[in-house]
Amino acid sequence: KALRIDPLNGPNAGSGVPVKISSVRLTKTATSELEAITFLADTVRVNPPPQVKLLAPSFFSGNDYARTVLGRSWDMKDTYSTPSYANLLNADFVKSIPDLGLTGNFFRGVSQPAASGATEGDPAVFFTFQNNAKPIDASRFRLMRVRMYVPFNEADQNELTVGAVARLSWKETDFNSFVTYDMPLLPGMRDIWVDMPKVRVEGNTGVWGPELIRYLRIDPFEFRPSRPFYLGGASLHTLPTVTNVLPLSLSLLGHPDAKLAVRVLVDGVEIHKTQDLKPGLAGLDVPLGSVSEGQHTLQVCAEDALNKGCTTLAVPFVRTADTTAVSxxxxxxxxxxxxxxxxxxxxxxxxxxxxxxxxxxxxxxxxxxxxxxxxxxxxxxxxxxxxxxxxxxxxxxxxxxxxx
Structure with missing residues (x-):
């Protein structure tokens, strides 16, 4: 009743691409002409749109609180990676997550079940706990990264349809209440980045601002029954800082023969453009010129002659003064x-x-x-x-x- 051919299909098909069909034949039996056709087994690429991945600067470019202040990272390799936890039946450090086939360094915990009348077992892992000697300077350290996996209960559809959350919580002293930011949980390993001053906190109880944080924790989930979870590496970074020249490291993807134009924008204003780059790794030194001191948003776009839309990635950074006299x-x-x-x-x-x-x-x-x-x-x-x-x-x- 219906027979058709889709000349272009798939996520990279694009639009407005001219297609010409020379002829169509439908026969009961194959002819010698059709049997003689050989097919190209290689992957056919039809004008794939360019993509750009910003390798540096990145959310990793700034200083990490754990490394630079504590002198050790939250890499989940051993007991020095995280100082304290609460409401867990047991906890240890492992090298793999069998459910996902992943290898690495992970903190594995099992929550206690909820007490009578409680809604959850309240598992918590503290990155810093009552740290009066080396508190977190929240005016500097703000980009939080957490890798986390929570196995879902497939028999309980509410976990997917109604939803579940993890929580980041922090406070200044023993006398303050925790400020809480809820993050939706999804199946699989989550790599979560949070710009702490920009989050909407529960009940508008406070913000991540110019204070000294002595408690910082994550509650992996809020479930009533006991549940396992895995935490991968975590970190808390400052914004990337540059002075007068912004070095960029890029990974460009596109048609092998494409000549790409890369545009660099700060706060939406183009400050640099480079032509005729080939797909692959590229490095650019971008003079900041009249860009003022303070925080800005960096955007990088790539385009070719056929695909003028560009992939845009935004990273906040700070330009600082560079006025130290040279001897x-x-x-x-x-x-x-x-x-x-x-x-x-x-x-x-x-x-x-x-x-x-x-x-x-x-x-x-x-x-x-x-x-x-x-x-x-x-x-x-x-x-x-x-x-x-x-x-x-x-x-x-x-x-x-x-x-x-």
Whole structure:
């Protein structure tokens, strides 16, 4: 009653792609012409849209509280990974989750059943417990990551249709009430990222702000019966911080022959564009120019000639001032290194004369060019205009690594 062909199908089919069908034949028996056809077994790709994955900076780029303040990570390898827990029948550290076929480091706990008249057994794992010596500076550390697996009861459909939650809770002192953020639970391993100041907390009891947190815990679920759970690695990071140049590491996906354009936007405004990149790994150094100090949102887009829509990933970051003065010794090392890199462009061996008012500089009368530093910034003067080369710190580090 119906016979059709779908020339394009699947998640990458796209739209507006012209298709031409040369002919269609329907016969009772195959002819020699049809039997002679050979089919290409390779995967056919029809204009797959470009994708971009931002490898760095990322939510991992900032400092981790456990590593930098406590001196140990919450990696769930052993008893040093998490300090305390409550309302568990038993707990240990394991190397796999058999249900999921995963290997790694996991804290495994089994909750106690709910007491008479209670709605849940209230299992809790504390990342910090009564930590007066090294509290969490909530004004700095804000990006929380938790990996967690809670096996669902397949016979209880309410767990999926009505829902279940895990809870992040924190408070400043013994005398405060816990501030609570509920997170929906889903089957499988969850990799949860939370920007703590932006969450909606239960009952508007407080916010993650400029205070010192002495208690931070996760309640894996709120079930009445006893239930196992697994916690993978956890961490609490500061926002990525940069000064004048933003180094990006990208993974670009698209048609093998595509030439991709990558656009970098800060707070929705394009500040950099690079053309003719091939799919694969790419690194960009993006000058921040007039981007002001403070917190911003970074977005990266990729597009090709056929797919103008771009995949966008947003990461918050902070631009800070970089005004530490450069010592004359470091400046001389930097100048000598640049001279060695460009012996034909600048007069070699440090034989320079002249100066630029307000800068520490080497000017080369023979070519009319200058190298200069001021307030930890490096500049190049080509005889007509002053070019800002960005922060001096990474350049000085390279110069010293090269022996200058």
């Amino acid at each position: 004359t010794t470091d400046a001389e090392s930097l100048f000598a290194w640049v001279e060695a890199l460009a012996p034909g462009l600048l007069k070699p061996n440090g034989e320079a004369s002249g100066d630029i008012a307000g800068f520490y500089a080497r000017c080369y009368a023979q070519s009319g060019q200058c190298l200069a530093v001021k307030d930890n910034r490096t500049y190049y003067f080509d005889g007509k205009s002053l070019v800002d080369f960005g922060s001096s710190s990474p350049l000085i580090a390279q110069a010293k690594a090269a022996g200058f």
